[in-house]
Amino acid sequence: MQIFLQELEALAPLSVDDRLAILQLPMRLRRLDAGAYIVREGDVPKHCVILIDGFAIRQKLTGQGARQILALCIPGDAIDFQNMFLDISDHAVQMLTRSIVAEVPREAFQEIVMTRPAIGAAVIHSTLIESSILREWVVNVGRRNARARIAHILCEFAVRLEARGLASGEGFELPMTQEQLADATSLTPIHVNRVLKTLQAEGLISRQRRRIEFDDWRALQEVADFNRRYLHVTSEDEVVAAAL
Amino acid sequence: MQIFLQELEALAPLSVDDRLAILQLPMRLRRLDAGAYIVREGDVPKHCVILIDGFAIRQKLTGQGARQILALCIPGDAIDFQNMFLDISDHAVQMLTRSIVAEVPREAFQEIVMTRPAIGAAVIHSTLIESSILREWVVNVGRRNARARIAHILCEFAVRLEARGLASGEGFELPMTQEQLADATSLTPIHVNRVLKTLQAEGLISRQRRRIEFDDWRALQEVADFNRRYLHVTSEDEVVAAAL
DNA sequence: CGTACGTTTGATCTTTCTCAATAATGGTGG
DNA sequence: CCACCATTATTGAGAAAGATCAAACGTACG
Numbered sequence: 045m046q047i048f049l050q051e052l053e054a055l056a057p058l059s060v061d062d063r064l065a066i067l068q069l070p071m072r073l074r075r076l077d078a079g080a081y082i083v084r085e086g087d088v089p090k091h092c093v094i095l096i097d098g099f100a101i102r103q104k105l106t107g108q109g110a111r112q113i114l115a116l117c118i119p120g121d122a123i124d125f126q127n128m129f130l131d132i133s134d135h136a137v138q139m140l141t142r143s144i145v146a147e148v149p150r151e152a153f154q155e156i157v158m159t160r161p162a163i164g165a166a167v168i169h170s171t172l173i174e175s176s177i178l179r180e181w182v183v184n185v186g187r188r189n190a191r192a193r194i195a196h197i198l199c200e201f202a203v204r205l206e207a208r209g210l211a212s213g214e215g216f217e218l219p220m221t222q223e224q225l226a227d228a229t230s231l232t233p234i235h236v237n238r239v240l241k242t243l244q245a246e247g248l249i250s251r252q253r254r255r256i257e258f259d260d261w262r263a264l265q266e267v268a269d270f271n272r273r274y275l276h277v278t279s280e281d282e283v284v285a286a287a288l
Numbered sequence: 289m290q291i292f293l294q295e296l297e298a299l300a301p302l303s304v305d306d307r308l309a310i311l312q313l314p315m316r317l318r319r320l321d322a323g324a325y326i327v328r329e330g331d332v333p334k335h336c337v338i339l340i341d342g343f344a345i346r347q348k349l350t351g352q353g354a355r356q357i358l359a360l361c362i363p364g365d366a367i368d369f370q371n372m373f374l375d376i377s378d379h380a381v382q383m384l385t386r387s388i389v390a391e392v393p394r395e396a397f398q399e400i401v402m403t404r405p406a407i408g409a410a411v412i413h414s415t416l417i418e419s420s421i422l423r424e425w426v427v428n429v430g431r432r433n434a435r436a437r438i439a440h441i442l443c444e445f446a447v448r449l450e451a452r453g454l455a456s457g458e459g460f461e462l463p464m465t466q467e468q469l470a471d472a473t474s475l476t477p478i479h480v481n482r483v484l485k486t487l488q489a490e491g492l493i494s495r496q497r498r499r500i501e502f503d504d505w506r507a508l509q510e511v512a513d514f515n516r517r518y519l520h521v522t523s524e525d526e527v528v529a530a531a532l
Numbered sequence: 533c534g535t536a537c538g539t540t541t542g543a544t545c546t547t548t549c550t551c552a553a554t555a556a557t558g559g560t561g562g
Numbered sequence: 563c564c565a566c567c568a569t570t571a572t573t574g575a576g577a578a579a580g581a582t583c584a585a586a587c588g589t590a591c592g
Contacts, residue, residue, distance in 0.1 A: 086517075104423060107513040110431040114423050126420070129413045134420045134518045158409065161402045168401075168412055169373045175415065176370070176378045178422050179348060179358050186429040186474035187354040190548070221570060230430035232549055237572060253557090269351040273330075274378045434580070465538060479580055481540060 045071070045146055047120040047208070048094045054278065055173075056166035065156055066163065071146045082123055082137040082145065089127035092153040095119055098143020099219040103227070104135045113228035115178060116140075116201060120208055125171050128154050140219045173276045180274040185230045188269060193229040194239045195268035198249065198256060200275070207277040215249075215257035243267075289315070289390055291364040291452070292338045298522070299417075300410035309400055310407065315390045326367055326381040326389065333371035336397040339363055342387020343463040347471070348379045357472035359422060360384075360445060364452055369415050372398050384463045417520045424518040429474045432513060437473040438483045439512035442493070442500060444519070451521040459493075459501035487511075 049066055052058065058066075073096070076082070082093050085104065100117040114135060117123055123137050128150060157164045177200075184196050201218070205211035218225075222240070226233040243249050248264045250257045258264060265271075293310055296302065302310075317340070320326070326337050329348065344361040358379060361367055367381050372394060401408045421444075428440050445462070449455035462469075466484070470477040487493050492508045494501045502508060509515075 102423070104427045106427060106431050107515075112427040112431045114426050126416050129409065130416050130420070130520060132517070132520075134520070135423055157412075158405045164408055164412075165373065165402065168408075168415070171412070171415060171419065172370050172374050175419050175422065176374070178419065178426065179346070179379055182358050182422065182426050182429060183348045183350060183356040185426060187350050187356045222572095223570075233571085234550085234573090235548060238548095241572085271351075273376065276374060276376075276378070466540095467538080476581055477539085478541090478582085482580095485540085 045094070045096065047096065048122065048146075051120040051208070052163070052166040052170070055169040056162050058162050058166070062160050062162050065160060069148050069156065070152050071148045074145050074147060076139050076143050076145060078139050078141050078143075080139045082139070083127070083133045084136045085133060087133045088131060089124060089133055090150055091147040092122065092124045092128055092150055093137075094146045094148070095121050095123055096144040096146055098145075099140040100137055100143065101140055101220075101224070101228070102135050102137050111227045112230065113224065114181065115174070116204075116228070118204055118208060119210065122167075122170065125167060125174075128157065140224070176274050176276060190229070190231050190235055190239050191242070192267060192269050193231065194225070194236060195243060195248070195264050196270050197225070197228055199265055199268045199270040202256075202258070203272050203275060203277065207275070213258070213261065215255060218254045218256050220254075289338070289340065291340065292366065292390075295364040295452070296407070296410040296414070299413040300406050302406050302410065306404050306406050309404060313392050313400065314396050315392045318389050318391060320383050320387050320389060322383055322385050322387075324383045326383070327371070327377045328380045329377060331377045332375060333368060333377055334394055335391040336366065336368045336372055336394055337381075338390045338392065339365050339367055340388040340390055342389075343384040344381055344387065345384055345464075345468070345472070346379050346381050355471045356474065357468065358425065359418070360448075360472070362448055362452060363454065366411075366414065369411060369418075372401065384468070420518050420520060434473070434475050434479055434483050435486070436511060436513050437475065438469070438480060439487060439492070439508050440514050441469070441472055443509055443512045443514040446500075446502070447516050447519060447521065451519070457502070457505065459499060462498045462500050464498075 045067060049063060052066070053063075076098075082100065083089055095117050097119050099119075100123060102114040102117065104112050104114060106112070117137070123145070127133060157167050180200075184193050188196065198218075202211060202213075202216055205216050206213060220228070222236045223233040226236045229236065231239075240249075240251065243264075244251060248258075248260050248267065250259055289311060293307060296310070297307075320342075326344065327333055339361050341363050343363075344367060346358040346361065348356050348358060350356070361381070367389070371377060401411050424444075428437050432440065442462075446455060446457075446460055449460050450457060464472070466480045467477040470480045473480065475483075484493075484495065487508075488495060492502075492504050492511065494503055
């Protein structure tokens with residue numbers, strides 16, 4: 045829960061009471077296997093789930109069974125703000141890896157958000173950032189070629205992980221198969237494989253197993269048409285600057 | 289402002305005081321021409337803008353200058369909830385038609401949202417629905433073919449207009465050029481044109497000027513893989529049922 | 533009445549998909 | 563520890579949806 049609290053505090057200053065209220069929220073920790081669903085499309089959710097450890101994706105299926113991945117959830121993300129006010133889930137959330145989540149009863153969460161303005165503000169702030177990431181996702185899928193799409197998703201993931209202290213600038217462990225990467229970028233797994241290979245051949249990245257190393261971070265961002273603004277993360281530099 | 293109030297009330301029950309507070313918000317009405325920008329990417333916005341009459345789009349540009357349209361704004365939509373908490377705009381909003389908007393100072397809006405829980409809840413609810421629509425937009429652009437994409441955007445627009453009482457089930461006036469339709473569906477205008485023609489040839493729609501008539505609404509939804517659930521609108525039937 | 537913008541049409545090209553098959557890799561039970 | 567199985571990754575060849583380039587046609591409006 046610590047990581048979630050940190051995340052919220054980065055978005056709005058919380059009082060000691062606010063912090064306590066969050067830590068005292070009734071909750072149940074659960075361990076989930078890779079592939080497990082937290083919510084399915086059409087569910088009537090009873091909990092607000094926070095991802096403590098591990099990775100998950102948001103996804104929707106078309107009528108023809110094609111899958112589109114909509115977002116990656118990383119530790120500290122609240123998976124379920126939607127479900128606080130929307131009665132029926134419009135998309136599914138599935139674990140990518142074995143994970144630990146905290147389940148908070150929907151009403152308890154709703155209560156704390158409505159009665160504590162600072163927490164309410166942090167939650168709104170957080171959902172707005174999520175929307176911003178989703179907008180960039182549309183641009184990625186809609187208007188960039190395969191090379192840029194893959195490069196972009198790698199950049200995004202790396203920066204988000206780093207902002208939470210979950211990766212260094214050198215590289216990171218990508219918790220997805222190439223098929224999942226394909227469903228995130230609206231490509232076929234075959235094409236994903238080819239693009240990854242060319243990115244590697246061009247010396248932009250190297251791969252061992254699922255691990256991605258950035259051999260030329262600047263060039264990769266260029267290829268990706270990546271600009272971190274939409275993530276609304278305060279970069280390390282800015283954090284340091286603000287502390288002075 | 290009446291239309292915005294209606295919209296909010298549909299999302300959370302407001303007290304008389306809440307309603308009054310909204311109507312007494314300091315605001316300035318402005319008339320804007322088609323093509324005018326309300327926000328540009330990178331702007332530091334000072335207002336929260338509500339679309340009273342006319343249509344607008346949200347959009348982003350890639351580094352190569354390609355445009356992706358992210359959402360259609362219709363009368364009653366708040367364009368700028370983002371900007372209440374995010375300091376820098378990550379996308380642009382441009383008018384599609386000559387329109388009337390209400391500008392509310394950012395602080396005044398923030399104040400009312402933070403101090404009146406019912407209004408806060410309605411605003412959160414509203415942004416969550418917007419996210420849901422955006423998620424479906426990703427699916428549309430990412431995983432459907434050109435035919436389905438165009439059909440889908442037509443269905444979506446029709447249902448949203450109808451839910452606000454701005455169109456009948458028969459058809460509606462599409463306030464976009466085929467080029468804009470192309471940027472909304474991630475296609476080229478040439479291809480949009482061809483798809484529109486085939487939809488017409490198949491007897492699903494007919495067109496005169498920008499007006500779209502639904503000649504076979506059921507079949508069109510089928511082609512579009514359209515299911516209104518993601519819009520989270522209470523359909524006319526449900527509204528009637530709830531009133532009994 | 534002419535100009536600018538939007539629509540329509542044709543021909544050709546490219547990216548990415550599909551289908552098919554083989555090679556790694558990791559996990560499991562014996 | 564090893565053999566086997568299921569997933570995942572890689573490679574090739576051909577097909578197709580949609581893009582690009584080019585140009586003509588309408589239509590609204592100053």
